[in-house]
Amino acid sequence: MVGIDEVARRAGVSTATVSRALSGRGHVAAATRERVEAAASELGYVVSASASSLATGRTRNIGVVVPFLNRWFYTSVIEGAQRRLMQYGYDLTLYNLSGVSNERGTVFEHFLLRQRVDAVIAVSLELSPDEVHSLHALGKPLVGVGGPIPGVPTLSIDDLAVSRLATEHLLSLGHTVIAHIGGDVDAEMSFHMPTNRRLGWEAALRDAGIDPRPDLYYPAVFTMESGYLAAKRMLGDPRLRPTAVVVASDEMAIGAILAARDMGLEVPRDISVVGIDDHELAPFFGLTTVAQFPEGQGEGAVELLMHELDQARGDDEATNVPLPFELVVRSSSARPRADRD
Amino acid sequence: MVGIDEVARRAGVSTATVSRALSGRGHVAAATRERVEAAASELGYVVSASASSLATGRTRNIGVVVPFLNRWFYTSVIEGAQRRLMQYGYDLTLYNLSGVSNERGTVFEHFLLRQRVDAVIAVSLELSPDEVHSLHALGKPLVGVGGPIPGVPTLSIDDLAVSRLATEHLLSLGHTVIAHIGGDVDAEMSFHMPTNRRLGWEAALRDAGIDPRPDLYYPAVFTMESGYLAAKRMLGDPRLRPTAVVVASDEMAIGAILAARDMGLEVPRDISVVGIDDHELAPFFGLTTVAQFPEGQGEGAVELLMHELDQARGDDEATNVPLPFELVVRSSSARPRADRD
DNA sequence: TTGAAAGCGCTAACAT
DNA sequence: ATGTTAGCGCTTTCAA
Numbered sequence: 180m181v182g183i184d185e186v187a188r189r190a191g192v193s194t195a196t197v198s199r200a201l202s203g204r205g206h207v208a209a210a211t212r213e214r215v216e217a218a219a220s221e222l223g224y225v226v227s228a229s230a231s232s233l234a235t236g237r238t239r240n241i242g243v244v245v246p247f248l249n250r251w252f253y254t255s256v257i258e259g260a261q262r263r264l265m266q267y268g269y270d271l272t273l274y275n276l277s278g279v280s281n282e283r284g285t286v287f288e289h290f291l292l293r294q295r296v297d298a299v300i301a302v303s304l305e306l307s308p309d310e311v312h313s314l315h316a317l318g319k320p321l322v323g324v325g326g327p328i329p330g331v332p333t334l335s336i337d338d339l340a341v342s343r344l345a346t347e348h349l350l351s352l353g354h355t356v357i358a359h360i361g362g363d364v365d366a367e368m369s370f371h372m373p374t375n376r377r378l379g380w381e382a383a384l385r386d387a388g389i390d391p392r393p394d395l396y397y398p399a400v401f402t403m404e405s406g407y408l409a410a411k412r413m414l415g416d417p418r419l420r421p422t423a424v425v426v427a428s429d430e431m432a433i434g435a436i437l438a439a440r441d442m443g444l445e446v447p448r449d450i451s452v453v454g455i456d457d458h459e460l461a462p463f464f465g466l467t468t469v470a471q472f473p474e475g476q477g478e479g480a481v482e483l484l485m486h487e488l489d490q491a492r493g494d495d496e497a498t499n500v501p502l503p504f505e506l507v508v509r510s511s512s513a514r515p516r517a518d519r520d
Numbered sequence: 521m522v523g524i525d526e527v528a529r530r531a532g533v534s535t536a537t538v539s540r541a542l543s544g545r546g547h548v549a550a551a552t553r554e555r556v557e558a559a560a561s562e563l564g565y566v567v568s569a570s571a572s573s574l575a576t577g578r579t580r581n582i583g584v585v586v587p588f589l590n591r592w593f594y595t596s597v598i599e600g601a602q603r604r605l606m607q608y609g610y611d612l613t614l615y616n617l618s619g620v621s622n623e624r625g626t627v628f629e630h631f632l633l634r635q636r637v638d639a640v641i642a643v644s645l646e647l648s649p650d651e652v653h654s655l656h657a658l659g660k661p662l663v664g665v666g667g668p669i670p671g672v673p674t675l676s677i678d679d680l681a682v683s684r685l686a687t688e689h690l691l692s693l694g695h696t697v698i699a700h701i702g703g704d705v706d707a708e709m710s711f712h713m714p715t716n717r718r719l720g721w722e723a724a725l726r727d728a729g730i731d732p733r734p735d736l737y738y739p740a741v742f743t744m745e746s747g748y749l750a751a752k753r754m755l756g757d758p759r760l761r762p763t764a765v766v767v768a769s770d771e772m773a774i775g776a777i778l779a780a781r782d783m784g785l786e787v788p789r790d791i792s793v794v795g796i797d798d799h800e801l802a803p804f805f806g807l808t809t810v811a812q813f814p815e816g817q818g819e820g821a822v823e824l825l826m827h828e829l830d831q832a833r834g835d836d837e838a839t840n841v842p843l844p845f846e847l848v849v850r851s852s853s854a855r856p857r858a859d860r861d
Numbered sequence: 862t863t864g865a866a867a868g869c870g871c872t873a874a875c876a877t
Numbered sequence: 878a879t880g881t882t883a884g885c886g887c888t889t890t891c892a893a
Contacts, residue, residue, distance in 0.1 A: 180635070180658075182886060193864045198888055205889085208862060228636045229579065230886035232570035233869045240613070240636075248595045248602075249800065258589045261616045270636060272581070273614045275602045294521070295569045295581075295611060317521075404804045434804075440781065459590065463745045463775075523870060534880045539872055546873085549878060571870035574885045864893080869886105876881075 181222045190218035201226065241484065242296035244274040246303055250401075251430075251458050252473050256302050256324055259477025267485055272296055276304075297488060300324060300480045303372075306331070320487040324480045325473075326372055327499050332487075334479050336471045336502045338372050342379030344506055345425045345453045345469050350387050352514045354423040354451060356395070357384065360409045360435060361427035363398035376427045376455065395421060399431055406431025410438035414450065422515040423451035429458035429468055436464055436511060447513040457507055465510035476502060522563045531559035542567065582825065583637035585615040587644055592771075592799050593814050597643050597665055600818025608826055613637055617645075638829060641665060641821045644713075647672070661828040663821045666814075667713055668840050673828075675820050677812045677843045679713050683720030685847055686766045686794045686810050691728050693855045695764040695792060697736070698725065701750045701776060702768035704739035717768045717796065736762060740772055747772025751779035755791065763856040764792035770799035770809055777805055777852060788854035798848055806851035817843060 187194045192211060199205035200215035207215070218224075232238045241264055245253045261271045272295065299314060303325035311330055314321045323333035342359075349357050359380040362373020381391040399409040406426060413421065413435075426432035432454030439446050446452055454461065457470030479500065528535045533552060540546035541556035548556070559565075573579045582605055586594045602612045613636065640655060644666035652671055655662045664674035683700075690698050700721040703714020722732040740750040747767060754762065754776075767773035773795030780787050787793055795802065798811030820841065 180886095183888095184886085194887075195865080195889075196863060199863085202888085206862060211862080225634045227574070227886050228634050229570045229573035230869090231888075233568070233574050233871085234886080234888040236869075238570065248599045249592065251590065254589045254595055257614070258616060258618065261589075261614060270613050272611050273598070273602060275599060277599065293566050293569050403801065407804070460744065463748070521870095524872095525870085535871075536873080536881075537879055540879085543872085547878060552878080568870050571885090572872075574887085575870080575872040577885075862893105865891090867888105867890085869888085872883105872885085874881100874883085877879085 180227075181224045183224070183226070186215065186218045186222055186224050189222065190215045237488075238295060238297050239268060240270045240272055240296050241481070242272050242274055242299040244276065244299060244301050244304055247277045248275050252325070252456070253302055255473035256477040256480075259474030259479075260300060260481050261477070262474075263478040263481040267481070269297075269481075298322075298484045300477075300484065301328065301331075304328075320484055322480050322483045322487075324476050332483055332498050332500070334476050334483070334500045334502055336504050338375035339379040339382065341455055341469045341471070341504050342376040342425055342427065343383040344379075344504070345455060346380045346383035347387075348467070348506055348508070349423040349425065349451060349453060349512065350383060352423075352451065352512065354515050355387075355389060356419075356421045356423070357389075358395040358397065358413055358419070358421035358424040359391075359427070360397045360399050360406060360413070360424055360431055362401060373427060380425050395419060399427075401428050401431060403430045403434040403437075406434025407438045408434075410435035411442070414439060414442055414444060421450065423453070423512070426452060426454050429454035429456035429461050429466060432466055432468065432511075433458075433460060433464050436466065446511050448516060451512040451515070453512050461507070462509065467509045467512040468507050470505045470507050472503065521568075522565045524565070524567070527556065527559045527563055527565050530563065531556045578829075579636060579638050580609060581611045581613055581637050582822070583613050583615055583640040585617065585640060585642050585645055588618045589616050593666070593797070594643055596814035597818040597821075600815030600820075601641060601822050602818070603815075604819040604822040608822070610638075610822075639663075639825045641818075641825065642669065642672075645669070661825055663824045663828075665817050665821045673824055673839050673841070675817050675824070675841045675843055677845050679716035680720040680723065682796055682810045682812070682845050683717040683766055683768065684724040685720075685845070686796060687721045687724035688728075689808070689847055689849070690764040690766065690792060690794060690853065691724060693764075693792070693853065695856050696728075696730060697760075697762045697764070698730075699736040699738065699754055699760070699762035699765040700732075700768070701738045701740050701747060701754070701765055701772055703742060714768060721766050736760060740768075742769050742772060744771045744775040744778075747775030748779045749775075751776035752783070755780060755783055755785060762791065764794070764853070767793060767795050770795035770797040770802050770807060773807055773809065773852075774799075774801060774805050777807065787852050789857060792853040792856070794853050802848070803850065808850045808853040809848050811846045811848050813844065 183194045183197050187197045192215060196207060196211060197215050200207045200212040201219060243257060243260055247253055264271050298320040301323045306328050321331050323331050326335050327333045346357060359377060361377045377396060384391045397409040397413050399405040424435060426435055432452050435452050436446050439450050444450055454466050454468040457468050461468050524535045524538050528538045533556060537548060537552060538556050541548045541553040542560060584598060584601055588594055605612050639661040642662065642664045647669050662672050664672050667676050668674045687698060700718060702718045718737060725732045738750040738754050740746040765776060767776055773793050776793050777787050780791050785791055795807050795809040798809050802809050
């Protein structure tokens with residue numbers, strides 16, 4: 180392993196100058212810099228990350244914590260974060276809580292805190308005040324993605340506004356009996372995301388002068404199968420005749436579309452379906468949805484972090500950055516049939 | 521940040537003893553160890569990863585390189601690897617090649633080689649001899665998952681045997697006109713995985729005394745939509761009347777099932793479908809498939825690596841560890857209708 | 862602009 | 878079983 184002193188010797192300068200020339204910090208004569216760079220590349224020199232970290236106290240490594248991996252949303256966030264981090268010369272260390280049996284305590288104590296990362300991105304994670312505190316105590320910037328964490332700058336869409344938009348889309352098409360398939364309690368995903376999406380549905384209905392009927396709300400978990408089952412319950416109930424349904428995620432919405440097909444119903448003729456996400460499968464199923472952009476969220480989180488790291492523990496404004504979302508109309512939503520009811 | 525000497529002082533021992541007590545290396549009296557551990561936890565001490573790395577030359581960090589993230593196979597492998605690494609006290613640094621515009625060279629030169637990882641796991645990646653060489657030159661163990669890399673120990677299923685099994689399942693049910701939807705050239709995924717799966721289909725047919733017809737092979741890429749389109753072509757062609765199809769991945773197979781439905785055909789009555797993977801959606805679609813176990817592959821890769829790291833650059837046996845696979849029969853395959861043809 | 866040298870916090874000989 | 882101490886390879890004052 181060729182070290183800095185070999186480069187120094189070859190370039191005829193001191194190690195300090197090599198360090199300065201290669202890191203870009205401090206002033207180095209252009210000619211000197213070139214000689215150093217030449218020497219470095221001839222020798223195939225790369226700085227030792229650990230030596231550099233030890234000296235500077237910075238690892239150039241960001242920890243990303245996710246509750247699961249096998250979900251489009253998380254991997255998309257990670258992908259965006261990774262791409263942007265690479266541009267900044269940072270590594271991404273992944274912490275997946277789903278595999279951790281003995282509680283996530285391990286992750287926080289033995290990994291994150293081990294001075295292995297300069298900062299952390301928490302994706303859709305409800306961090307306890309203690310966890311937030313210990314990170315802050317260590318001077319580690321922290322940003323959240325996908326849901327607000329008290330006292331922590333967070334990137335997330337306005338879930339209420341998103342499902343309100345989805346609902347209003349259906350209202351504007353002329354639907355009046357609009358159901359909702361959404362997360363049950365705030366289980367699994369933590370956060371109040373499922374609740375907020377339900378509230379958005381209710382709010383849009385009320386604004387349209389329609390009283391949201393509790394029996395038009397179908398709880399489910401965020402999987403295709405669960406959406407399928409919820410839709411079967413919904414479509415099979417002879418008392419309820421929704422002409423449209425707002426579904427809290429695309430995966431569930433796709434399940435709902437498949438349920439309708441299995442029952443011999445046609446989408447959107449017999450039932451309009453609107454999802455939330457713009458999942459990679461949404462175009463294939465012709466799913467109308469409200470797109471969020473998780474890759475962009477990952478990138479944004481990195482930007483925020485880089486900013487904070489620059490500021491040397493600057494103002495922890497704990498702002499909740501609102502994220503863009505966008506209605507994407509495909510073929511799963513249309514005007515209700517005139518001949519119904 | 522409390523350091524090792526504070527702990528030493530508090531425990532009334534030398535820093536060397538603290539190091540030994542906490543790392544488990546070297547002999548320490550039980551009583552001493554307890555005192556040290558107490559002192560460490562009272563002070564909230566955790567070793568500095570970079571200092572430790574600098575001193576030992578080991579980072580306790582493994583690089584995992586994947587070509588994409590948004591695919592069930594890769595995330596599953598990562599999940600398995602992550603879980604096992606955590607047990608060993610290692611971190612996982614993720615390198616996702618899909619976002620890298622300026623070639624993966626960057627990843628190798630500026631990241632992997634920067635002495636940031638002790639070893640690397642390459643998932644479904646065809647590494648160039650150069651890349652393999654530079655890793656080896658650095659003394660970094662390397663294991664592959666999902667496809668053989670020359671000169672590198674690799675974990676992968678026997679693709680030929682897997683699709684042979686899928687085909688034999690259909691043959692044993694009485695099918696004789698069996699199509700194949702599979703990867704085109706060895707694009708995208710690199711490796712000869714797609715080709716091998718096609719060869720398995722051909723071999724099984726030949727063994728049954730059936731000549732594999734080239735016009736029963738439908739190239740596609742590994743997405744649901746591509747599988748859907750291939751199936752439409754296949755099922756729409758009036759000249760060909762396959763009663764069954766072996767599909768090279770579950771995602772494509774699901775696309776095929778949906779295509780059949782859209783054409784008013786019934787699975788398995790009109791066409792039997794068998795996939796490969798046991799994707800998380802396979803049960804939902806009732807897909808008969810040959811399961812591989814990517815999480816187990818991730819775990820296995822870690823085991824292999826830990827072994828190599830212990831051996832202090834032991835024998836690079838470059839063994840290709842064959843992995844288990846298993847036929848899972850669900851409702852998408854059945855005997856062909858007696859009244860056909 | 863450049864160099865000398867003192868750490869950064871830990872580990873591993875080598876002593877005892 | 879424990880302590881002493883010389884590094885690990887870089888960065889960064891401080892001087893020149």
